[in-house]
Amino acid sequence: MQPIDRRSFLLCAASAGMVGSIRCLAGSPAAWPAAASPDDSRYRREAQFYQKLANRKIKCKLCPRECIVGDKERGYCGVRENRGGTYYTLVHSRVCAAHIDPIEKKPLFHYLPGTLAFSVATAGCNVDCKFCQNWDISQSRPEQVPANYLPPQTIAALAAQNHCPTIAYTYSEPAVFSEFLMDTADAGHQAGIRSVAISNGYLQDEALRAAYGKMDAVKIDLKAFSQGFYRDVVGGELKPVLDSLVTLRKMNKWTEIVYLVVPTLNDGDQEFRSLAGWIRTNLGGEVPLHFTQFHPDYLLRNLPITPVSTLERAKAIAEGEGLHYVYIGNVPGHPGQHTYCPRCRKVLVARTGFEVRQMLIRKGGCPFCGQRIPGVWHS
Amino acid sequence: MRKGHLENRREFLTGCLAGAAALACGDGLLQAEAMRPQPREAKSKVVVAHDALLRRSGAGVDPARALALLDRAMQALCAESEPAGCWRKIVRPGQRVAIKVNTLGGRGLSTNVQLVDALCERLQSAGVRAQDIVIFDRDTAEMEHTGFRIRTGGNQVQCFGTDRVGYEDSLSRFGSVGSRVSKILTRQCDVLINVPVLKDHDGAGITAALKNMYGVIHNPNKCHPNGCNPYVADVNMLTEIRSRARLHICDATTACYEGGPGFKPQFAWHENALLVSADPVALDHTAWQMIERKRAEKGLSTLEADGRPPRYIATAADAAHRLGTNDPRRMDLSEVRVA
Ligand code: SF4
Numbered sequence: 001m002q003p004i005d006r007r008s009f010l011l012c013a014a015s016a017g018m019v020g021s022i023r024c025l026a027g028s029p030a031a032w033p034a035a036a037s038p039d040d041s042r043y044r045r046e047a048q049f050y051q052k053l054a055n056r057k058i059k060c061k062l063c064p065r066e067c068i069v070g071d072k073e074r075g076y077c078g079v080r081e082n083r084g085g086t087y088y089t090l091v092h093s094r095v096c097a098a099h100i101d102p103i104e105k106k107p108l109f110h111y112l113p114g115t116l117a118f119s120v121a122t123a124g125c126n127v128d129c130k131f132c133q134n135w136d137i138s139q140s141r142p143e144q145v146p147a148n149y150l151p152p153q154t155i156a157a158l159a160a161q162n163h164c165p166t167i168a169y170t171y172s173e174p175a176v177f178s179e180f181l182m183d184t185a186d187a188g189h190q191a192g193i194r195s196v197a198i199s200n201g202y203l204q205d206e207a208l209r210a211a212y213g214k215m216d217a218v219k220i221d222l223k224a225f226s227q228g229f230y231r232d233v234v235g236g237e238l239k240p241v242l243d244s245l246v247t248l249r250k251m252n253k254w255t256e257i258v259y260l261v262v263p264t265l266n267d268g269d270q271e272f273r274s275l276a277g278w279i280r281t282n283l284g285g286e287v288p289l290h291f292t293q294f295h296p297d298y299l300l301r302n303l304p305i306t307p308v309s310t311l312e313r314a315k316a317i318a319e320g321e322g323l324h325y326v327y328i329g330n331v332p333g334h335p336g337q338h339t340y341c342p343r344c345r346k347v348l349v350a351r352t353g354f355e356v357r358q359m360l361i362r363k364g365g366c367p368f369c370g371q372r373i374p375g376v377w378h379s
Numbered sequence: 380m381r382k383g384h385l386e387n388r389r390e391f392l393t394g395c396l397a398g399a400a401a402l403a404c405g406d407g408l409l410q411a412e413a414m415r416p417q418p419r420e421a422k423s424k425v426v427v428a429h430d431a432l433l434r435r436s437g438a439g440v441d442p443a444r445a446l447a448l449l450d451r452a453m454q455a456l457c458a459e460s461e462p463a464g465c466w467r468k469i470v471r472p473g474q475r476v477a478i479k480v481n482t483l484g485g486r487g488l489s490t491n492v493q494l495v496d497a498l499c500e501r502l503q504s505a506g507v508r509a510q511d512i513v514i515f516d517r518d519t520a521e522m523e524h525t526g527f528r529i530r531t532g533g534n535q536v537q538c539f540g541t542d543r544v545g546y547e548d549s550l551s552r553f554g555s556v557g558s559r560v561s562k563i564l565t566r567q568c569d570v571l572i573n574v575p576v577l578k579d580h581d582g583a584g585i586t587a588a589l590k591n592m593y594g595v596i597h598n599p600n601k602c603h604p605n606g607c608n609p610y611v612a613d614v615n616m617l618t619e620i621r622s623r624a625r626l627h628i629c630d631a632t633t634a635c636y637e638g639g640p641g642f643k644p645q646f647a648w649h650e651n652a653l654l655v656s657a658d659p660v661a662l663d664h665t666a667w668q669m670i671e672r673k674r675a676e677k678g679l680s681t682l683e684a685d686g687r688p689p690r691y692i693a694t695a696a697d698a699a700h701r702l703g704t705n706d707p708r709r710m711d712l713s714e715v716r717v718a
Contacts, residue, residue: 055638057581070581071641072483078600128601136548143542144597235604299550299557 042149043094043142047080047087048179049207056085062207063126063175064240077176078141079124091122092180095155096137096147097171100162102354106170106198107329108256109339110288110375111217113349114356117196118159120150121171122180126202128235129223130299131262138172139298152180152187159193165379166216170198178203178211185214194379201244202236208244209251217254217376220245224259224266225275233265233300242278249283254376256288258329261306261314263294272314276321285322286374291315292329308334325374341366341373348373422711423658423704425665428452430717433632433651439493440632446497447717449628452655453501455715462501469626470570472506477568477623478514481576481591482525484635487642489525490574491632494653498572498628499536513537515563517594537567546597554613554699558596564619571623573659577631577650577666579639579674583607584682584689586640587666588627588659589615589702611691612700615659621702627662629654636673648673660695660703661710667692 049062056071060080067075069082079091101119103112123145125138132138137145150158159167167188169181174197185195194216201220203211212218222241223234230238248255259275261267279287291314293306311328315336318326328336332353339349339361346368350358365372430448435441453465470476478498480490499512510533516522519540523529530538544566546559564571575591582603583590589611593599596617602610615621631654637646650669656662667689671681682688696705704710 055643056641068581072485073641074600076600076603078598139598139601141597141600144546235601299552 040090040094040143043090043092043147044088045092045179047089048182048210049204050087052085056082058082058085058087060087061204062178063202064204064237065126065202066204074141075126077124077126077173079122079176089177089179091124091142091177092183093149093151094122094142094147094180095120095150096123096142096145097121097134098148098150098158100164101168101170102356103166103168103196104351104354104356106168106196106219107258107290107292107327107354108196108217108219109290109327109349109351110256110325110373110377111196111254112165112194112376112379113351113359115166115379116162116164117166117168117170118155118162118164118193119168119170120155120184121169121174122147122177123172124176125173125200126176126236127173127200130233131260131294131296132298133295134171135298152184155184156187156191156193159188160191164193166194166196168196168198173202174199175203175207175211178207182211182214189214200234200236201241201248203240203244205243205247208247212248212253213251215253217256218248219256219258220248221258221260222275224262225271225278226266229266233262242282245279246282249287255283256290258290258292259314260292260294261310262300263303263306263310265303267306267310267314269313269317272317273321276318276323279318280322285324287323288325288327288375289318289323290327290329291318293331295330312336339373341369341371343371344369422709423656423661424456424711424713425654425656425658425661426452426455427652427654427665427669427712427714428455428717429650429652429714431651432717434649440491442493442496444717445491445493445632446500448653449494449497449501451715451717452628452653455713456655456657463504466501466505469572470502470505470507472508473511474507474569475511475567476502476507476513476570476572477563478512478572478574479591479594480514480516480522480527480574481586481594481630482516482518482521482527483594483640484525484576484578484642485521486525487644488576488578488633488635488639488647490576490630492526494628494630494632495527495574498574508534509536510534513539513563513567515561516540517561518542541595551617551619553616555609556596556602556613556617558598558614558617560597560617560619561595564595564623568623570625571620573624573627575627575629577629577634577654577669579635579637579646579670580607580687580689581639582687583611583691584687585663585667585670587629587654588656588662589691589695590663592620592624595620606687606690608691609694612695612697612702615695615702616700624659625657627654627656627659629662629666631666631669634670634673636670636677637679658703658710660692660705662703663689663692663695664705664707664710665712 051059060067074081098120103117123142196217197215198219227238291311315326324342337351338347348360450462457465459465482489541561544562550557578586580586631650631652634650635647695702
């Protein structure tokens with residue numbers, strides 16, 4: 001792991017020769033007027049997925065929320081604005097967080113293990129999870145968080161210079177910066193750098209196919225397996241996320257699923273069973289599923305950390321339903337972090353925290369029994 | 380996955396600021412509560428003041444008549460014969476006053492500059508120092524575009540947007556809302572005077588006093604689902620807002636009955652009026668009825684029939700909020716005119 005910084009607003013546009021130094025972009029705490037806001041035109045692009053309506057209104061077609069936005073107003077995600085009947089993204093190249101992370105931190109366990117991901121985010125999100133750990137950027141408007149202008153080619157070059165085979169769109173919600181994501185993925189591919197999206201999967205079909213069609217892998221946060229949780233805790237809907245997972249499967253996109261286990265809210269045996277059964281039936285038993293530990297944050301501070309025993313129970317139920325690669329996340333040192341051969345049960349990838357200690361998979365298979373292990377193992 | 384290890388300065392600040400706000404507002408809070416209707420007792424007074432000649436000098440609002448209209452409305456509200464007596468009930472010398480305007484509608488449909496100038500004049504007459512008055516909205520450029528002259532520093536009335544100073548790091552919470560509040564409100568204000576515009580709103584039904592508070596939080600975009608209900612009521616319950624809000628002066632010099640909140644000239648009309656109250660719920664209820672009357676006059680359906688009644692007004696009055704009353708029997712509505 002190469003942590004570029006400790007605080008997220010320290011942008012890591014710092015690699016040798018490219019930018020020159022780590023720059024602190026933290027805002028001034030003073031309650032006294034600063035200079036006028038800079039012009040945001042370099043971050044603005046016409047949005048890709050929307051429909052013009054009468055009276056200078058628009059309907060956004062990027063995510064299932066389908067915001068109808070009047071002139072001078074913004075959609076729910078706060079990063080798209082109607083100006084005179086034309087809809088714009090305000091976050092193209094407007095990077096508010098950039099780090100070099102192990103790919104395991106995303107987490108993607110069956111995708112180039114032990115490699116680094118140049119990880120970027122803009123402000124904004126199309127849901128409002130009450131447990132969000134990055135709410136200070138995801139629940140803010142772009143002008144409210146310090147950001148730097150990092151166009152796609154610069155990101156691709158920074159990734160290459162920092163020996164990152166992958167660019168990850170993460171931390172907030174890449175769906176809401178999909179135009180920037182697509183342009184950056186193109187720039188990355190031209191430079192031989194791959195792209196992965198770390199997403200809530202809450203997109204419309206056309207946008208999902210266009211944006212995530214350019215990804216080399218996708219991790220979807222499936223926040224629960226009940227519409228009630230999606231409505232009350234996430235501010236979204238379950239069905240479109242399940243549809244996205246099925247579409248990604250049809251697109252043959254390498255996909256892993258994370259399920260954050262929140263005590264008392266989505267941790268019932270039946271919910272785990274239904275979830276695993278749905279995955280097995282609709283996506284197959286080879287999709288990695290990560291049960292991760294909840295930590296109190298943002299608007300959900302009254303619940304305890306998820307007990308490890310709950311995560312172990314979830315894992316056992318999911319495996320019992322026929323899923324072969326079920327992991328336990330956010331619990332460093334737990335054996336549930338390793339990849340096991342489903343046939344001979346040998347440890348194939350041993351992990352501690354985000355570190356890969358041992359990687360034995362050869363030519364996509366188990367070196368002991370020859371079992372094929374699904375994933376993208378070698379660049 | 381968390382993007383980094385954040386120092387939790389926020390939690391520390393939350394506690395400090397809550398305490399600081401309570402101290403800073405002190406008896407101001409008591410005054411604010413006293414201005415509100417007490418359950419089952421006093422009625423909420425709402426004054427609608429008109430001046431048919433407000434634009435006598437041409438298309439714009441006549442500054443002298445704006446001052447006279449404000450005086451007439453305040454004298455009716457406070458049952459005082461002189462403006463000075465009114466303002467002594469609202470502010471005291473030494474207090475810092477923030478005036479929240481609404482400039483989203485551009486030059487066509489924003490808080491009137493002449494009205495705000497009149498308000499600043501009366502506040503200074505009541506002993507508030509010019510530099511202790513700040514006129515604000517969310518965005519400085521929008522304010523400037525609307526005609527407000529941006530002023531920072533010096534012994535003058537201050538005028539700028541929250542974009543210049545930002546929002547508190549700490550989250551303020553009530554019900555469905557978790558928001559960061561403008562530092563103008565938390566750090567430069569003992570008394571908040573709310574000066575919204577009377578407008579139709581495509582999502583919320585109408586926007587007047589209560590919804591104008593969306594302009595002091597960092598995430599209004601998250602508060603628009605379900606016709607802004609219960610979000611509008613919840614935002615107004617945030618301690619930073621509730622403890623400071625003293626007076627609501629709704630600018631209906633120009634209003635709109637359809638197509639809001641943006642300015643569409645075909646749906647705007649010159650009502651040449653102010654609605655004034657210490658009770659934002661009663662004011663919003665009155666504002667709603669005015670818009671319904673105009674819609675009926677123009678042959679439009681009711682907001683209910685249009686699928687967007689402003690339900691947040693009833694929510695603001697319910698037992699969980701008690702921000703005021705939406706019951707006409709508990710309102711004392713007076714209509715006055717400037718001769
Ligand atoms: S992407 Fe944003 S603006 Fe578009 S529908 Fe979703 S929340 Fe609304």
